[in-house]
Amino acid sequence: MFKPSPFGWVSQYFIGFFFAYGVYLPFWALWFEGQGISASDVGLLMGLGFATRCVANLIITPRIHRVESLLPALRWATLACTIFIACHLFAGANFALLALVTVLFNLSFGPVVPLSDAMANHYSGKQMLDYGRTRLWGSVAFVGGSTAVGYLAAQFGANMIVYTALAGFILSMLFVLRNPNPMPISDTHIATQRPKLSLLLREWPVVKFLALIALIQGSHAAYYSFSSIYWKEVGHPESLIGYLWSLGVIAEVAVFAFSKRWFNGWSLRSLFLISSLGVIVRWALTASTTEVYALVVIQLLHGVTFAMAHIAAIQYIQKSDASKMVALQALYNAIPLGAFIALMMALSGWGYELWGANIFWAMSIMGIFALFIKVEPSSRAPVSSDAISDHEAQN
CATH class of the missing domain: 1.20.1250.20 (MFS general substrate transporter like domains)
Known part of the structure; x- marks a missing residue:
């Protein structure tokens, strides 16, 4: 073969x-x-x-x-x-x-x-x-x-x-x-241990990091669950909906492709702030209009609300103590990108049934809360370009 x-x-x-x-x-x-x-x-x-x-x-x-x-x-x-x-x-x-x-x-x-x-x-x-x-x-x-x-x-x-x-x-x-x-x-035998996730969850800086990412990435829950349904209900065909989703991914890929050039020297605080502001603007627009030109802007903002936040999260993890990196990666994928989005999807389902597109205002408010959370990892080497590229596993 x-x-x-x-x-x-x-x-x-x-x-x-x-x-x-x-x-x-x-x-x-x-x-x-x-x-x-x-x-x-x-x-x-x-x-x-x-x-x-x-x-x-x-x-x-x-x-x-x-x-x-x-x-x-x-x-x-x-x-x-x-x-x-x-x-x-x-x-x-x-x-x-x-x-x-x-x-x-x-x-x-x-x-x-x-x-x-x-x-x-x-x-x-x-x-x-x-x-x-x-x-x-x-x-x-x-x-x-x-x-x-x-x-x-x-x-x-x-x-x-x-x-x-x-x-x-x-x-x-x-x-x-x-x-x-x-x-x-494997070239050599490498002993592997399962990360001590429970110990990390007792550290306040880690809790703040997970909370911040949960707010930013969790704000996408109604988008993942109901944007296609909402856009179809207002008369947009499935073909247009498919193009809009593709546009969001293209924006995300573009941000990752040029992240080293565009964001070189930016602090974690700056990356998280811009992403949080993107959350506020993106979901407020989604709640307010279904005009095609606005939907194009909304989808282009996916590069800000998802990709920039992921870049910042990867930098946070790699700037933390080396002994914590694997465990932090596991928690990052499991809690903000898994459990919290699952919870928000369930809540947004009830919200969409009661309030329709106004549920996206709640997603926008999550960006406001995210503005006030600061994270400060210990200093380490800069993030590698390969690690920054590793982004779409949870999108």
Whole structure:
């Protein structure tokens, strides 16, 4: 069987996986709605997915210690994703069945990003690939998935959302079955320990950092769950919605691509302040208007509200004590990007059902609270460009 280079293997796997993710993240709430699920239950199901991913990344992912285990784990996780995404077609409008397949799918889905990133980082450390150049193909595929499914759903109905995501996972399955050349093998035995997360959660600076990121990234909850539904309700076609989601990702990728040039010398405080102001403006606009020109501005602000905050978070983690870096990364992915977004998705579901688009005003207010939280990590070396590029795993 043909054995691709590390760059070919990882970039092609990213293409399949993030094509499917570009379908899932923007359009899954729309598919739930198409099954007759209420807005509050859509929020619960979407939040349940994020909560499950949080649990998976705290419990399952840390058990994959050695690099030799990455490829088998990715194969099993990708196979499970493929099976459970297809199971949605048989759940219909049964909330209990939808909740079950949501949990099973996200238990499989959650570990894929950190495991595939670990593969990329392993080969990057051996100078066999450039992480940023490799990861870029995942971003391109995300845009392709969200664009394609918007057109297909508009032409052929909501079930095309599941079929298109399934096609992406089948492609991922074909790619992950191949062996890269060379295979990932540890040079030396490295003892690994699970991070002491409970100890970090007792430190006030860490709590402030997690709270700040939770406010900024958690403000995206209503956007992830209900922006597609909202924009469709006011008359925008699925094809336009797909283009808008793609525009948001393009803005995010642009900020990461030029972050070293644009933000060199900026303090963490400045990055977090600009991101918080972006949150205030973006969601206030979303609550106020659905004009296409305004939606373009709203989506371009994704580079500010998500990407700049992530850049600042990565810098915070890398400037902290070396002994805390792994644990901080785990907490960052599990709490602000997992558990808190899950909670906010559930709350935004009830809010959207009661207040409609006014729920986005609540998201905007979260940016105001974020303005008043300051974080101060201990001084360390500057963040690497590869680490800054590692951004879309939780978007």
